[in-house]
Each structure stands twice: as structure tokens, then as C-alpha cells.
Amino acid sequence: MSAQPSHVASSAPSSGGERPFLKRTVIVSHQPGRVVLQRFSEEIELEGAAAQLFSKMEGQLDGKSSIEDIGARLQEKPARLRALLGQLAKAGVVSLLSPADDSTLTTGMEFYAIHKERCLYWLEEVYRHPLWQKMVSGTASRAQVLGFAFEKYHYIEAAFEHMGIAAANASPEMMPHLARHFIEEYTHGDIYRRGLRSLFPDDVILHSQPLPSTRALVNYLNESAQRGSFAYYAGNELLQMTENTGDADAGKSVDDFYAAMRKHYPYTDKLIDSFIAHTKADQALGHADAFLLMCQSVPPLTRREVNDALNVAKNMAEHLLLFMDGIDTFYGRFGTVPRLPCDLKSE
């Protein structure tokens, strides 16, 4: 199950006034004789006496009372409660809060594991976005398909902005990683531009304008990059996780997607070539390992730093969903592609 910062993962909670808290992300379903606790993509099933005891104490798991106080209130032995709560804490559905929470440090590698687990969950909604299915089934409009290519170009081209800002504002331990990433990525927009040039003149591509939703994603990256190196990269890593298709299953879905695009939209042939060229370029650079290396070198993180970085990653997932939604909705409604900026006569 999930990696947790050391203090939460502890399976044998001490009696030092810990206050059990049922995590806010847990969905509890009561069924005859059993209780199911669902959190992210995991499910934990309690049966018999454990289910009964959990149901009895569920309302008390608000992080305000100690195990001893709950025991007294429910007329249960604290040791019995502690045994079940210890298991639930180990499974990651309950936290045993203590005053030490704020001072507990999380190592970079612990963070890496938590980040990966959460990001995979947060990305699920992005992968479920209806635009993918529309493109695979051939029901997406020409504007949506070309819009997708243009918005991807704008997003990749924006490496100049956010990776530049990140490198320029890097903390000492992050600087080599961020410098390397910028230097490896800044030419990648040109890979997409080559594909677009099969359909549009170069100056039209260069002057075309991203959707507000794409601008939102780029600006969020820019702002994060300016504010803090590690949190920025935790967010950027979520985006990288959608690009690096090193494993066979993910690679096959991407191949299937491109094959469907070529079949339904023959005019995208050169665009698809550029998408594939970009994926290969990313894989050849080994970006999949970049975040792991950063986490290995980062000093231990406070709870505040962990939360900051995870919130940036979560917001990034929401911005990525917005990016997809903007393409689907905007190009679905306003079919002009490419989008050119206003001038004094256009209005």
C-alpha cells in the first residue's frame, strides 16, 4: 500500500496521546457484517469483530480525542482500539495525530514514493477525459484534432518559459537538475512545429495563440518555478509521467492512439510523426529518472514542504485536465484553428 512519512507509517502507535483521524480521502461503505474503506485506488475490507469495532468508533476518529479518551467514551479497552487503529494506520487510512507531526521530516525517497502514488491517482481523471475517446473513435472535429496539436506545441514550446524560470531561480541542490532539464528540452517545441508545418506556414505557427486553458497550465508552471524549485519539479514530474512511456503497456496504448489518429484523420500523418519523435527524444534523454535523482539529493522535507510540493502536483493535474477540457470545449464550440492574435483591424 502507500508509502507514508515515517511517523505515520509506524505500525505500533505509542500511547503518547495520539489522536486517531480517519483520513479525509477515505470513503467508508457499511455492508452487513463488513465495512469497506476506499482510498485512492485501494480498498480495505474489515469483517466480523473488526468491522463492528470500526463502526463503533468511526464517529470518534476526528483527530480531537486520544485513544484513551475514545476508549473511555465507548467503554472499550484502549489496547483493543490501538491494535485495530495501528493496522489501519499501517494501511494508510487512519493518521495518528501527535504534536510531533509538524516537526517530522520526510526523506526525499519517502517523498518520491508518496508523490508517485498520489500522482498516478490524480492523473486517472486526465486519462478518462472524453477527448481521448473522441479522437480514438474518429468523432473529434478537425478543429479539435488540429487544436490538440497546436496546444501541445504551445505547451512544449513553453519549456523556454517555465524551465528557464526554474533554472534561474533554482535552489543550490536543484540547480544542476533544472539546468540540465532546460538544456535538454528547449528544442522540443521545434519537433512539434515540424509536424505543424505540413499544414500551416511557419510564421502562422510561431504567431499562433494558445487557448487560455493552455496559458493557464504554462503560467501555473511559471509561477511554481519562480516560487520554489522542488515543488515546481514535483508538479512538472506529474506532467513528465504522462510523456515517458517506457513500459510496454503504456507504450502500446500510445501506439494504439496514434494508429487511430492516422486512420481517422489522415491529414495528421506528419503531426503524429512529430508526436512520436518527441516521445522518443524524451525517452532517449532518460527523463524518467530525473525526479528520482532530485529526490535522492534533496535535504529532508518538513510537513509544510511536503504539502506544498504535493499541492503543486495536485494543482498541476487539475491544470492538465483543464488543458484537455479547453481543447475539447473551446475548439468544439469555436472552430477557428489556428488561433491568431488580435491586431488593430481584426476586431
Next chain:
Amino acid sequence: MNISQRQFRAKRVYEVTPRDGRRELRLSDRIVELGEQEFDWYQKVRSWLPSVRGLADLSHDLAMDEGKVPKFLDALENSGLLYRTDAAQQPMSGIEFHQKFSAVLGSWLSEAFEHPFWERMMSGKGSARLFTGWLIELYHYTKNANRHMPLSCAHSHEKPIKQLRAKHYAEEWNHYHYFMKSLKALGFTEPQIADSVPLPMTLALSNFMRQAARQDILAYSICSAVLEGTTTDRGTYSPYYQRSADLYGVPQEAVTPIFAHLDLDVKYQHSDLFKDILETVPVMSPERASLVLDYGHQLVEHIWLWTDNIEKYYQVESNMVPRRPFDVVLD
């Protein structure tokens, strides 16, 4: 005649309405009527203009003799649907630019607020939940003025503009309290709202304003003017708030602070600020004027997608209201 698509661009069409077998295309300054076939040809010209395809391809698409195509393009230009990009443009004064802006603002605002959300809310097909969501996001948007207004002062270089921008900030910085008051009347506590997380498009609005502030103070100011344009006319927005209150059982105490805020904006005459700023600008190059205008229109598109984002999130009953930040221990 030697003609290339690079000589022309399409003007923005704000609305296309079918009428009696014809189409009415609304531009900012006129309505152009086209028959069905002419409309089909016009659309083909529009997609051909920014492409790499040649005149022969267009002629084929239109099933029109190649020699006749330039005449058709001229006709579209004369109707106002196309304009020439090769004609030289002159520098203009700040005041002349303001006239240009004022001429398109109405069309821009109608574009920003043509999202179906508004009709849904006004027709009774909305909900108190959607009204609350809109209010929460307005709270964040207003509070986030503190992320971009002072930045615009920092990036102003001319004393009169610095002064005007700073005065605007001083008058606006704490207006989020009005929305907090409304939200408290709806039963939320102050920490619930203050610690909540805005939607990505709400954050995007203030990030875009920050981008504008860094790029050009006039680009920032036009965005600010578009936003002020959404609130200066009390007659435009009062019906939305009052009708929502009536339709969805929103208590009057939740609406009163919003009206107080709108009235305050009118009192400060913030809608005149852009003109005051432009009066201090003796000359704008065509390139700068185009850039500034473009920022204004991008802001219009931001408002449309902002509304879309609000509707899509808050209409889902299982989504959290307000949105709280993730915590590694509590979540």
C-alpha cells in the same frame, strides 16, 4: 492577378445567426448577410487563409474558376469580413486607442458572457450550489487582486501611470471581504473559505494578469478595464444576483454585500481608469497597440473558460465545496 492568402485575414465574427435561409454574421461594427452558398465559400476561405495550400486548392474547394477567386476575396473584403494585412498601419495616440477599445468592448463583453451558464442560471435550471460556487470563485478572484495589482505598480515606469495604478490598488485590495460576508451568510466559516483552493481557471485569471503586468502596463490595464467593464453597469449584473436569490432560495444577506461591492466600484469610477491612463500616453506604435488589444481579448476568452470551469466543477454534487488543500497527514 497575383494573389496570396497572406494578404488577407478574417475579421472576428462574434455571432452567426441563421435567418430565412441566410446567415447573419455579427462583426463589432456591422452585420453581414450571406446566402448559404456564400457562407460555405466564406468558411472555406477562412480555413484556407492560414494554411499552406495554394490558390488552385482554394479554387478547387470553391468549385470556382481560379480567375474569379480574387474577385470573391475582394467582395469579402468590401463586406468587412476580410481585411488586408499588407496595408501600412499608423501609430496612434492613447486616446485614439481608447476609442478603438470602447468600440469593441461591447462585443467583447457579449462574447465573454455568452456562456450557457448565464442562461441556465437565469432560467431556473441552475442551482444554489452553482450560485455558491460562483461566489467562492469570485472571492478568490477578488482576493487574488493582491497577486497582480501591486505587481502592475512594480512594473510601471511612468510616474502618472504608477500613481493611477497604485490608487486603484489602494481602493480595491480588500474587496474580497464583501464576498466573505456573502459566503458567511450562506453558512460557511471564515477559515473554510480563506483556506480553500480556487479552481484552476480562477487562478489562471490572476496568473494571466501577472503575465500582463510583467509584459506591458497597458496590456495589464486593458485587462483590468475589461474586468471593470463587467461590473460598472449595475443594470447588467443586479438581475443575475437578484434572480438567483429568488430562484434558488439564496438569503438576501448573501446578496446585499455583492450589491454594496458593485456600488463601490461605480462610486470609484474605475471604468474611467483606462482612459485616464491612456491620456498620459502620447503615442502607441501599431505593434504595441495590437499587443495591448490582444491582451484585452485574451482576457475575454479567459472569462468564458472561467465560467465553464465553474459550471463543470460545481454542478457535480460529489465535488467538495469549498475545495480544500491536500494534506499528507489528513488526506
